[in-house]
Amino acid sequence: MTQWLFAGLLVTALVLLVLYLSMTAGRLDRLHRRIDLAESGLDAQLLRRSGIALELASNGLLDPATSMVLSEAAHSARISSDRSIPERDIAESELTDALSAALDPEECAYILTEQGGPETLAELSAAVQRVQLSRRFLNDAVRACTQLRKQRSVRWFHLAGRAPWPVFREINDHVSLPDL
Amino acid sequence: MVTNQSHREPAIHRIGIVCPYSWDVPGGVRSHVADLAATLRERGYFVSVLAPVDNPEFLPEYVADGGAPTSVPYNGSVARLSFGIKATRRVRNWIRQGNFDVVHIHEPLAPSLSLLACWAAQGPLVATWHSSQDRSRILNAGYYIAQTAMEKIRGSIAVSEAARTTLVEHVGGDAVLIPNGVRVSDFRDQEGVNITGSPMILFLGRIDEPRKGLSVLIEAASEIIERIPSIQFAVAGPGDPNPFIENMDSHVRKQFTFHGTVSDDEKRRLLHQAQVYVAPHTGGESFGIVLVEAMAAGTPVVASNISAFSRVLRGGECGELFENGDASDLANKICALIESSTDRDRFIHNSNIRVMDFDWNSVVNHVIAVYESVHTPGEKVTEDLRGQIVGRFAKRGVRE
Numbered sequence: 001m002t003q004w005l006f007a008g009l010l011v012t013a014l015v016l017l018v019l020y021l022s023m024t025a026g027r028l029d030r031l032h033r034r035i036d037l038a039e040s041g042l043d044a045q046l047l048r049r050s051g052i053a054l055e056l057a058s059n060g061l062l063d064p065a066t067s068m069v070l071s072e073a074a075h076s077a078r079i080s081s082d083r084s085i086p087e088r089d090i091a092e093s094e095l096t097d098a099l100s101a102a103l104d105p106e107e108c109a110y111i112l113t114e115q116g117g118p119e120t121l122a123e124l125s126a127a128v129q130r131v132q133l134s135r136r137f138l139n140d141a142v143r144a145c146t147q148l149r150k151q152r153s154v155r156w157f158h159l160a161g162r163a164p165w166p167v168f169r170e171i172n173d174h175v176s177l178p179d180l
Numbered sequence: 181m182v183t184n185q186s187h188r189e190p191a192i193h194r195i196g197i198v199c200p201y202s203w204d205v206p207g208g209v210r211s212h213v214a215d216l217a218a219t220l221r222e223r224g225y226f227v228s229v230l231a232p233v234d235n236p237e238f239l240p241e242y243v244a245d246g247g248a249p250t251s252v253p254y255n256g257s258v259a260r261l262s263f264g265i266k267a268t269r270r271v272r273n274w275i276r277q278g279n280f281d282v283v284h285i286h287e288p289l290a291p292s293l294s295l296l297a298c299w300a301a302q303g304p305l306v307a308t309w310h311s312s313q314d315r316s317r318i319l320n321a322g323y324y325i326a327q328t329a330m331e332k333i334r335g336s337i338a339v340s341e342a343a344r345t346t347l348v349e350h351v352g353g354d355a356v357l358i359p360n361g362v363r364v365s366d367f368r369d370q371e372g373v374n375i376t377g378s379p380m381i382l383f384l385g386r387i388d389e390p391r392k393g394l395s396v397l398i399e400a401a402s403e404i405i406e407r408i409p410s411i412q413f414a415v416a417g418p419g420d421p422n423p424f425i426e427n428m429d430s431h432v433r434k435q436f437t438f439h440g441t442v443s444d445d446e447k448r449r450l451l452h453q454a455q456v457y458v459a460p461h462t463g464g465e466s467f468g469i470v471l472v473e474a475m476a477a478g479t480p481v482v483a484s485n486i487s488a489f490s491r492v493l494r495g496g497e498c499g500e501l502f503e504n505g506d507a508s509d510l511a512n513k514i515c516a517l518i519e520s521s522t523d524r525d526r527f528i529h530n531s532n533i534r535v536m537d538f539d540w541n542s543v544v545n546h547v548i549a550v551y552e553s554v555h556t557p558g559e560k561v562t563e564d565l566r567g568q569i570v571g572r573f574a575k576r577g578v579r580e
Contacts, residue, residue: 030302031331037556038334045553126549133356133553137335140354142332148354 015138024148025159031145034165038138043081045134046092047095049127050074053099056120061111066102073098085167093172099124100175108177128175135169142166189208191557192548195220196280198271198297199231200290202249206444209286209310212339215363216284216547217242219540223548230274230293232262242275244292253331254291261292271296272563280561282306282551288329292306298329302564309334309343309355326351332564334554337547340467356550360384360469361543364535367476378410379518382454382479384447384470385461387419387438393460393484398424399507400514401432401549407515411435415430416442416450446463451477455518459483468492472538475499475531480524492538498530 056062057071072087073095103111103121111117145166154160199213210231217227227242232249239245247267249260249566262270271293275283281304285294288307298305322438336355337343342353381404385392394415415421415440425433442450451457457474461484468488474481481499483489493499500517503509517523536542 027328027331034331034334038554041553046555084463121404129546129549131551133335133550134358136354140336141334144353 008178011144021153021157021159023152024153028145028148028160028163031141031148031158032163032166034040034141035145038134038141040139042131042134045127045130047081048071049124049131050077050092050095052096052120052124052127054078056102059116059120061114061117061120064105065109070098070102079160085169089171091170093176096175102174103177104111124175125177128173128177132173133169135171135173140156142168182563192225192281192551192555194226194278194280194282194428196274196278196561197227197229197230198283198285198294200261200287200292200294201232201235203229203231204234204244205260211308211444212308212360213286214416215322215361216538217498218337218363219361219544219550223544224345228274228280230271230297232260232267232293234260241533245269246274249292250393257457259290259292263292263296267293268296268300271300275301275561275563278561281559282555283561284308284547284551285333286310288333289326295325295329298332300564301561302332303561304528304551304559305333305561306335306337306550306554308337308339310345311338311343318476328504333426335550337550352425358543358550359467359538361540362469362476362538364476364539367451367473369477375461378412379408379455380412380414380453381411381514382413382457382474383417383460384450385417385423387415387421387424388420389418391462392417393462393505394424396430396460396462396484396507396510398432398506400511401435403431403508403511404514405435407511411518412437414439414450414454416440416447445513447473448477451479454479455524456514457481458510458514459489460502460510461486461489468499469538471499472535476535478528478532480517480527481531482517492534494530494534498534499527514519575579 051074052069053074057067057074062070073091077088077091077095080088083091103124108121111121148154149160149165186519197213197217199210201210203210213229213231214259217229220227222296228244229242230244230246232247233239233243233245234248235576247270249262251258251260253259254261269403275297283297283301283304284306285297286308287310288294288298298307326424330351336347336353337358338347338355339358339360339386341357344357345357347353383394383397385394387394390440397413401413413414413436416434418441421438425436428436439446440448451474457471457476457479459471459481461468463486468483471481471483471489471492475498481493481503483493483499484504485501486504490496493501495501500513500523502513517527
């Protein structure tokens with residue numbers, strides 16, 4: 001009798017364990033997919049931002065020297081997309097610096113009076129804001145995921161499989177633009 | 181900020197919004213949702229709001245009936261929430277039929293349609309955190325349930341720094357701060373008529389909550405009456421006025437009118453009648469939306485100099501600030517303002533410009549930016565049936 005009771009308890013415990021593990025694996029899977037989507041979202045926003053920076057550098061709104069600095073930075077940000085993540089983040093941060101340097105308040109006030117200037121600045125400001133949001137949401141997903149992957153049950157039972165360890169994106173994305 | 185519509189393909193068109201509290205009961209979250217939905221609709225988005233509804237008869241066309249709510253004690257008061265198998269079905273139906281590009285869930289951990297929607301939906305989910313709660317309440321919600329809900333939300337918004345702190349410290353997670361908006365035009369489109377003819381001072385807010393500062397105003401009242409004998413005081417807000425009335429001198433008492441809880445329309449009417457709106461709050465305010473409402477209505481504001489109010493009033497450019505808790509300073513400032521029409525006109529003029537910063541029309545741009553940054557082209561919000569025993573049961577009843 002006690003043997004049956006013992007066996008029953010053991011089976012129940014096993015079932016509960018398996019249920020818990022499968023649910024945790026489900027959570028992990030969902031978080032990894034969320035990170036993938038957030039990463040491609042951030043990449044799209046970064047591309048959009050560098051695209052507008054290139055446009056700004058080529059449509060004659062800026063002086064030649066500033067245009068050169070900006071297009072150089074935007075170009076290297078764009079070609080960095082096949083490099084490692086830290087290298088890309090550095091290139092994007094440098095684009096941020098170039099944008100901030102190019103668009104001081106005086107310059108912005110001038111651009112706003114030019115043909116097509118307000119539209120380009122509005123586009124840029126929208127792109128900058130979306131880069132910030134996307135990166136923030138991505139890092140939030142990465143934080144949630146690493147927190148879960150550090151749990152003992154996840155490590156012992158290899159619930160994360162071969163999914164690469166998620167990385168935080170460290171980009172300086174703060175461009176100070178005037179309120180439009 | 182101006183967003184250029186022409187350059188961007190309209191990837192997001194259908195937006196679902198979930199409100200956890202009863203649509204029939206006035207409240208902060210509910211009016212936030214109503215204003216957000218109205219503004220998004222003005223921008224041409226398709227919006228459907230899912231909320232608990234007591235009386236489906238007079239429902240605006242964009243509100244979906246989430247079922248009759250039940251009164252339960254929640255978050256320190258009695259809230260009207262919807263939950264259970266029936267509510268789960270309605271949420272699932274709504275998600276399935278809505279075919280939404282983005283679903284925006286308010287108070288995602290509220291044990292009502294919000295939490296159910298977090299569980300039942302997958303895809304581009306955005307959440308807004310309104311209240312600041314203490315840690316124990318969040319843990320009570322069940323760590324696993326809360327965690328799962330949180331993990332599905334792609335982008336979080338907090339309406340105040342306090343709400344953001346709650347999220348960061350207690351739940352673990354990050355949020356962008358997008359403060360509450362005010363529908364400025366709703367407050368402007370009224371004729372300012374002063375029915376009584378004598379100047380009126382207005383106080384809005386819970387009477388029985390000491391930090392709303394009604395006692396400071398009452399303390400200042402006799403000094404004000406001495407200088408302006410015809411002055412009237414209108415007090416509107418929930419709470420029992422008797423403890424205050426009993427302690428008033430008779431000459432002060434007869435100048436006071438207590439209106440009790442007022443509807444949005446009555447609030448607007450009172451704001452238009454008042455010569456001065458007083459906000460004597462002694463602290464604990466994170467934003468002060470009611471200040472912006474008064475400013476939008478064109479009513480000059482006298483407010484305590486707590487940091488939130490000082491920020492809204494630009495350090496005194498758009499309204500008078502008095503020393504927090506100092507009744508005689510308050511009396512002085514109110515009388516000076518009523519006596520000087522140039523000051524009033526200056527404040528009204530500056531306020532008119534200032535309120536546009538808080539108008540839903542500019543606030544909504546930030547919300548749309550959040551939608552766009554969590555949405556990948558072509559993606560839809562769909563039902564999530566994985567790992568949910570309750571969900572699988574409820575699915576069977578979907579074609580009710």
